Amino acid sequence: MNNRWNKLIYRAGAPFYDVLFNAGPFARARKKVFADLAPEPGQRVLLVGVGTGADLRYFCGKKLEITAVDLSEAMLAQAKIKVDENEHIRFLEMDAQDLRFNDQCFDLVIASLILSVVPDEHKCMSELVRVVKERGRIVIFDKFKGGEGGMPLISRMLRPLIALLGTDIGRDYRSMLKPHLGRVILREDSPAMFGEMYRKIVLERK
Structure with missing residues (x-):
């Protein structure tokens, strides 16, 4: 995967994204992941890879300072439609691997669903940790390789084909977290959807 290919894929998929990833089990999983976060009024919230804005409903109307970034201009356009004109959200076209903050x-x-998409998940994770404040939280909702062993044969066979759709089913979140465990505390790691495949991970910056 690379950013140029991802831009093409997500420009084509933007009109249909909500039908697939903001309904049914995905909608239920998002509610489970984000509904209990309870950020305090006035806090600064960053949504990295905001996509079509499926997660915005959990933060709008709470007097937060919200910034939403995505590499895809088409995705950002869809996200803006979901926001009431009274909501002051800063939308920025930006690479999650190089956050300009x-x-x-x-x-x-x-x-949300960004670490499985970016070309370099380790660079993206480093950026997430860099921009969060001391005692601040990073909340991850994404799909990862299950277990600590290798991937099943069928998953290994499908992985390169699925990658053509702009996502990777074989990334290991443990390897992403390991270099940062001196700076962050793992507060939660729990299944979110489809068994162990999709997970909710909550980190706190030391």
């Missing part, structure tokens, strides 16, 4: 400037960072 100062260190430790957000109280809450949301990474």
